Amino acid sequence: MDSSFAIVAEPNRRAILSLLATSEHSVGELETQLQMPQPSVSKHLRVLREAGFVESRVEAQRRVYRIRPEPLKEVDAWLAPFRRFWNDHLDALERHLDRMGQTPTEGKNR
Amino acid sequence: MDSSFAIVAEPNRRAILSLLATSEHSVGELETQLQMPQPSVSKHLRVLREAGFVESRVEAQRRVYRIRPEPLKEVDAWLAPFRRFWNDHLDALERHLDRMGQTPTEGKNR
DNA sequence: CGGGCATATAACCGTCAAGGAATATAACGA
DNA sequence: TCGTTATATTCCTTGACGGTTATATGCCCG
Numbered sequence: 001m002d003s004s005f006a007i008v009a010e011p012n013r014r015a016i017l018s019l020l021a022t023s024e025h026s027v028g029e030l031e032t033q034l035q036m037p038q039p040s041v042s043k044h045l046r047v048l049r050e051a052g053f054v055e056s057r058v059e060a061q062r063r064v065y066r067i068r069p070e071p072l073k074e075v076d077a078w079l080a081p082f083r084r085f086w087n088d089h090l091d092a093l094e095r096h097l098d099r100m101g102q103t104p105t106e107g108k109n110r
Numbered sequence: 111m112d113s114s115f116a117i118v119a120e121p122n123r124r125a126i127l128s129l130l131a132t133s134e135h136s137v138g139e140l141e142t143q144l145q146m147p148q149p150s151v152s153k154h155l156r157v158l159r160e161a162g163f164v165e166s167r168v169e170a171q172r173r174v175y176r177i178r179p180e181p182l183k184e185v186d187a188w189l190a191p192f193r194r195f196w197n198d199h200l201d202a203l204e205r206h207l208d209r210m211g212q213t214p215t216e217g218k219n220r
Numbered sequence: 221c222g223g224g225c226a227t228a229t230a231a232c233c234g235t236c237a238a239g240g241a242a243t244a245t246a247a248c249g250a
Numbered sequence: 251t252c253g254t255t256a257t258a259t260t261c262c263t264t265g266a267c268g269g270t271t272a273t274a275t276g277c278c279c280g
Contacts, residue, residue, distance in 0.1 A: 009119035010238080014188070021191040027257055040239070042258050047237095061247050061256045069195035076189050076196075078124070081131040083186070085179035120268080137227060150269065152228055171226045171277050 004071040005078075007051045012036060013044050017067065020054060024066035114181040115188075117161045122146060123154045127177065130164060134176035 008014060015034055019025055025033070031041050045065060048054045052071050056063045118124060125144055129135055135143070141151050155175060158164045162181050166173040 003121060005119045009115045011113060067195060072192045073196045079186050082182045085177060086183050
Protein backbone atom coordinates (compact mmCIF):
# COMPACT_ATOMS: atom_id res chain seq x y z
CA MET A 1 0.00 0.00 0.00
CA ASP A 2 2.31 2.64 -1.29
CA SER A 3 1.60 6.31 -0.88
CA SER A 4 -0.85 8.13 -3.06
CA PHE A 5 2.04 10.09 -4.47
CA ALA A 6 3.52 7.04 -6.14
CA ILE A 7 0.22 6.38 -7.86
CA VAL A 8 -0.02 9.88 -9.23
CA ALA A 9 3.61 9.87 -10.31
CA GLU A 10 2.71 7.87 -13.41
CA PRO A 11 1.94 10.22 -16.33
CA ASN A 12 -0.67 7.98 -17.92
CA ARG A 13 -2.49 7.67 -14.64
CA ARG A 14 -2.51 11.42 -14.26
CA ALA A 15 -3.92 11.65 -17.77
CA ILE A 16 -6.67 9.23 -16.84
CA LEU A 17 -7.46 11.14 -13.69
CA SER A 18 -7.57 14.41 -15.59
CA LEU A 19 -10.06 12.99 -18.03
CA LEU A 20 -12.18 11.68 -15.20
CA ALA A 21 -12.02 15.03 -13.47
CA THR A 22 -14.40 16.39 -16.07
CA SER A 23 -16.80 13.49 -16.27
CA GLU A 24 -16.92 9.75 -15.93
CA HIS A 25 -15.69 7.60 -18.80
CA SER A 26 -15.69 4.00 -19.92
CA VAL A 27 -12.46 2.11 -20.48
CA GLY A 28 -12.90 2.31 -24.23
CA GLU A 29 -13.37 6.05 -24.12
CA LEU A 30 -10.19 6.45 -22.13
CA GLU A 31 -8.44 4.12 -24.53
CA THR A 32 -9.24 6.22 -27.58
CA GLN A 33 -8.84 9.59 -25.90
CA LEU A 34 -5.40 8.70 -24.66
CA GLN A 35 -4.39 6.63 -27.66
CA MET A 36 -3.02 3.97 -25.41
CA PRO A 37 -3.39 0.20 -25.63
CA GLN A 38 -6.37 -1.20 -23.81
CA PRO A 39 -4.45 -3.50 -21.48
CA SER A 40 -2.45 -0.52 -20.34
CA VAL A 41 -5.58 1.42 -19.56
CA SER A 42 -7.03 -1.50 -17.65
CA LYS A 43 -3.86 -2.02 -15.71
CA HIS A 44 -3.61 1.61 -14.71
CA LEU A 45 -7.25 1.66 -13.79
CA ARG A 46 -6.69 -1.32 -11.59
CA VAL A 47 -3.90 0.48 -9.77
CA LEU A 48 -6.03 3.58 -9.41
CA ARG A 49 -9.00 1.57 -8.22
CA GLU A 50 -7.06 -0.39 -5.62
CA ALA A 51 -5.53 2.83 -4.36
CA GLY A 52 -8.98 4.38 -4.07
CA PHE A 53 -8.57 7.05 -6.72
CA VAL A 54 -11.42 5.77 -8.86
CA GLU A 55 -14.39 3.49 -8.67
CA SER A 56 -16.29 1.75 -11.41
CA ARG A 57 -19.90 1.19 -12.22
CA VAL A 58 -20.96 -1.67 -14.47
CA GLU A 59 -23.10 -0.66 -17.40
CA ALA A 60 -23.85 -3.58 -19.71
CA GLN A 61 -20.47 -4.79 -20.98
CA ARG A 62 -18.86 -1.48 -20.14
CA ARG A 63 -17.26 -0.34 -16.94
CA VAL A 64 -17.67 3.31 -16.33
CA TYR A 65 -15.07 4.87 -14.08
CA ARG A 66 -15.32 7.96 -11.95
CA ILE A 67 -13.15 9.82 -9.50
CA ARG A 68 -13.02 9.13 -5.80
CA PRO A 69 -11.66 12.22 -4.07
CA GLU A 70 -10.06 10.91 -0.90
CA PRO A 71 -6.53 10.05 -2.04
CA LEU A 72 -6.09 13.22 -4.02
CA LYS A 73 -7.35 15.06 -1.01
CA GLU A 74 -4.46 13.59 0.94
CA VAL A 75 -2.02 14.84 -1.62
CA ASP A 76 -3.61 18.22 -1.42
CA ALA A 77 -3.33 18.14 2.34
CA TRP A 78 0.36 17.35 2.18
CA LEU A 79 0.90 20.48 0.16
CA ALA A 80 -0.65 22.68 2.82
CA PRO A 81 2.57 23.60 4.65
CA PHE A 82 4.11 24.75 1.39
CA ARG A 83 1.32 26.94 0.17
CA ARG A 84 2.57 29.89 2.09
CA PHE A 85 5.52 29.97 -0.28
CA TRP A 86 3.31 31.16 -3.08
CA ASN A 87 -0.31 31.64 -1.99
CA ASP A 88 0.37 33.89 0.88
CA HIS A 89 -1.63 37.01 0.72
CA LEU A 90 0.76 39.84 0.72
CA ASP A 91 -0.71 41.42 3.80
CA ALA A 92 -0.17 38.29 5.90
CA LEU A 93 3.44 38.24 4.80
CA GLU A 94 3.72 41.87 5.64
CA ARG A 95 2.21 41.39 9.06
CA HIS A 96 4.75 38.70 9.67
CA LEU A 97 7.63 40.84 8.54
CA ASP A 98 6.33 43.69 10.63
CA ARG A 99 6.22 41.49 13.66
CA MET A 100 9.80 40.46 12.96
CA GLY A 101 10.83 44.06 13.29
CA GLN A 102 11.92 44.55 9.73
CA THR A 103 11.22 48.08 8.71
CA PRO A 104 11.26 47.60 4.99
CA THR A 105 13.02 50.92 4.38
CA GLU A 106 10.86 51.97 1.49
CA GLY A 107 9.70 50.33 -1.70
CA LYS A 108 6.36 49.67 -0.12
CA ASN A 109 4.14 52.38 -1.34
CA ARG A 110 0.48 52.39 -0.94
CA MET B 111 13.59 15.61 -16.78
CA ASP B 112 10.61 13.76 -15.43
CA SER B 113 7.63 15.42 -13.92
CA SER B 114 7.65 16.99 -10.50
CA PHE B 115 5.31 14.24 -9.34
CA ALA B 116 7.94 11.58 -9.76
CA ILE B 117 10.29 13.59 -7.57
CA VAL B 118 7.78 13.95 -4.79
CA ALA B 119 6.79 10.30 -5.01
CA GLU B 120 9.86 9.34 -2.98
CA PRO B 121 9.04 9.23 0.75
CA ASN B 122 12.46 10.39 1.91
CA ARG B 123 12.35 13.32 -0.45
CA ARG B 124 8.96 14.27 0.91
CA ALA B 125 10.41 14.06 4.38
CA ILE B 126 13.24 16.37 3.38
CA LEU B 127 10.85 18.83 1.83
CA SER B 128 8.66 18.77 4.91
CA LEU B 129 11.61 19.60 7.10
CA LEU B 130 12.60 22.43 4.80
CA ALA B 131 9.06 23.74 4.77
CA THR B 132 9.60 24.99 8.29
CA SER B 133 13.07 26.42 7.91
CA GLU B 134 16.27 25.89 6.01
CA HIS B 135 18.63 23.15 7.10
CA SER B 136 22.12 21.90 6.42
CA VAL B 137 22.77 18.44 5.08
CA GLY B 138 23.98 17.25 8.46
CA GLU B 139 20.86 18.48 10.16
CA LEU B 140 18.70 16.63 7.69
CA GLU B 141 20.86 13.57 8.13
CA THR B 142 20.32 13.38 11.87
CA GLN B 143 16.69 14.47 11.84
CA LEU B 144 15.80 11.80 9.34
CA GLN B 145 18.22 9.21 10.65
CA MET B 146 19.29 8.40 7.14
CA PRO B 147 22.79 7.83 5.76
CA GLN B 148 24.51 10.94 4.51
CA PRO B 149 25.01 9.75 0.92
CA SER B 150 21.31 9.12 0.68
CA VAL B 151 20.52 12.60 1.85
CA SER B 152 22.97 14.08 -0.62
CA LYS B 153 21.59 12.04 -3.48
CA HIS B 154 18.04 13.01 -2.75
CA LEU B 155 19.08 16.61 -2.37
CA ARG B 156 20.74 16.42 -5.73
CA VAL B 157 17.55 15.17 -7.32
CA LEU B 158 15.54 17.83 -5.58
CA ARG B 159 18.00 20.52 -6.55
CA GLU B 160 18.14 19.53 -10.21
CA ALA B 161 14.37 19.43 -10.31
CA GLY B 162 14.21 22.89 -8.80
CA PHE B 163 12.58 21.95 -5.52
CA VAL B 164 15.44 23.26 -3.40
CA GLU B 165 18.43 25.48 -3.66
CA SER B 166 21.57 25.62 -1.54
CA ARG B 167 23.62 28.32 0.00
CA VAL B 168 27.24 27.69 0.96
CA GLU B 169 28.07 28.55 4.54
CA ALA B 170 31.64 27.60 5.43
CA GLN B 171 31.86 23.84 4.96
CA ARG B 172 28.10 23.45 5.17
CA ARG B 173 25.51 23.66 2.50
CA VAL B 174 22.27 25.06 3.72
CA TYR B 175 19.23 24.04 1.73
CA ARG B 176 15.96 25.83 1.37
CA ILE B 177 12.72 25.38 -0.53
CA ARG B 178 12.11 26.71 -3.98
CA PRO B 179 8.37 26.93 -4.49
CA GLU B 180 7.91 26.60 -8.26
CA PRO B 181 7.73 22.83 -8.75
CA LEU B 182 5.44 22.26 -5.82
CA LYS B 183 3.35 25.06 -7.15
CA GLU B 184 2.95 23.08 -10.34
CA VAL B 185 1.78 20.08 -8.40
CA ASP B 186 -0.64 22.29 -6.58
CA ALA B 187 -1.88 23.65 -9.88
CA TRP B 188 -2.48 20.17 -11.27
CA LEU B 189 -4.75 19.46 -8.36
CA ALA B 190 -6.94 22.43 -9.11
CA PRO B 191 -9.49 20.63 -11.30
CA PHE B 192 -10.03 18.08 -8.55
CA ARG B 193 -10.51 20.44 -5.66
CA ARG B 194 -14.16 20.85 -6.36
CA PHE B 195 -14.55 17.21 -5.33
CA TRP B 196 -13.90 18.09 -1.73
CA ASN B 197 -13.42 21.83 -1.16
CA ASP B 198 -16.63 22.86 -2.74
CA HIS B 199 -19.63 23.92 -0.82
CA LEU B 200 -22.00 21.03 -0.42
CA ASP B 201 -24.47 22.22 -2.98
CA ALA B 202 -21.77 22.37 -5.60
CA LEU B 203 -20.87 18.80 -4.79
CA GLU B 204 -24.46 17.81 -5.24
CA ARG B 205 -24.62 19.53 -8.57
CA HIS B 206 -21.53 17.61 -9.52
CA LEU B 207 -22.99 14.28 -8.52
CA ASP B 208 -26.08 15.13 -10.49
CA ARG B 209 -23.95 15.77 -13.51
CA MET B 210 -22.03 12.54 -12.96
CA GLY B 211 -25.20 10.50 -13.13
CA GLN B 212 -27.40 9.16 -10.43
CA THR B 213 -25.83 6.64 -8.14
CA PRO B 214 -28.48 6.29 -5.51
CA THR B 215 -26.13 4.87 -2.91
CA GLU B 216 -26.95 6.02 0.55
CA GLY B 217 -24.77 8.16 2.78
CA LYS B 218 -25.30 11.53 1.24
CA ASN B 219 -23.80 13.51 4.03
CA ARG B 220 -20.29 13.91 5.23
C1' DC C 221 50.84 22.48 4.92
C1' DG C 222 48.30 18.84 7.01
C1' DG C 223 44.42 16.88 9.32
C1' DG C 224 39.63 16.62 10.11
C1' DC C 225 34.97 17.73 9.24
C1' DA C 226 31.07 18.31 5.87
C1' DT C 227 29.29 17.10 1.63
C1' DA C 228 29.37 15.13 -2.92
C1' DT C 229 30.19 11.48 -6.23
C1' DA C 230 31.10 6.70 -7.94
C1' DA C 231 30.25 1.92 -8.51
C1' DC C 232 27.60 -1.96 -7.64
C1' DC C 233 23.46 -4.45 -6.61
C1' DG C 234 18.68 -5.78 -5.91
C1' DT C 235 14.05 -4.64 -6.56
C1' DC C 236 10.06 -3.21 -8.58
C1' DA C 237 6.98 -1.46 -11.81
C1' DA C 238 5.70 -0.30 -16.62
C1' DG C 239 5.17 -1.87 -21.40
C1' DG C 240 3.90 -5.31 -24.86
C1' DA C 241 1.78 -9.46 -26.62
C1' DA C 242 -1.17 -12.97 -25.98
C1' DT C 243 -4.97 -14.83 -23.71
C1' DA C 244 -8.87 -15.16 -20.47
C1' DT C 245 -13.35 -13.62 -18.73
C1' DA C 246 -17.78 -11.64 -19.11
C1' DA C 247 -21.91 -9.91 -21.15
C1' DC C 248 -24.61 -8.80 -24.93
C1' DG C 249 -27.26 -9.92 -29.46
C1' DA C 250 -28.94 -13.08 -32.95
C1' DT D 251 -25.71 -21.72 -28.51
C1' DC D 252 -22.16 -18.90 -31.11
C1' DG D 253 -19.89 -14.88 -32.25
C1' DT D 254 -18.68 -10.34 -31.03
C1' DT D 255 -17.62 -6.63 -28.15
C1' DA D 256 -15.57 -4.84 -23.86
C1' DT D 257 -12.53 -5.36 -20.29
C1' DA D 258 -9.38 -7.84 -17.33
C1' DT D 259 -5.39 -10.75 -16.44
C1' DT D 260 -1.01 -13.24 -17.13
C1' DC D 261 3.76 -13.70 -18.52
C1' DC D 262 7.93 -11.82 -19.80
C1' DT D 263 11.43 -8.48 -20.41
C1' DT D 264 13.67 -4.33 -19.45
C1' DG D 265 15.00 -0.08 -17.48
C1' DA D 266 15.12 3.05 -13.72
C1' DC D 267 15.68 4.00 -9.02
C1' DG D 268 17.11 3.66 -4.18
C1' DG D 269 20.27 1.68 -0.75
C1' DT D 270 24.93 0.71 0.60
C1' DT D 271 29.90 1.06 0.70
C1' DA D 272 33.82 3.30 -0.54
C1' DT D 273 36.13 7.22 -2.15
C1' DA D 274 36.65 12.04 -3.73
C1' DT D 275 36.28 17.03 -3.15
C1' DG D 276 36.34 21.14 -0.58
C1' DC D 277 36.91 24.10 3.33
C1' DC D 278 38.44 25.40 7.79
C1' DC D 279 41.94 25.74 11.47
C1' DG D 280 46.05 24.58 14.07
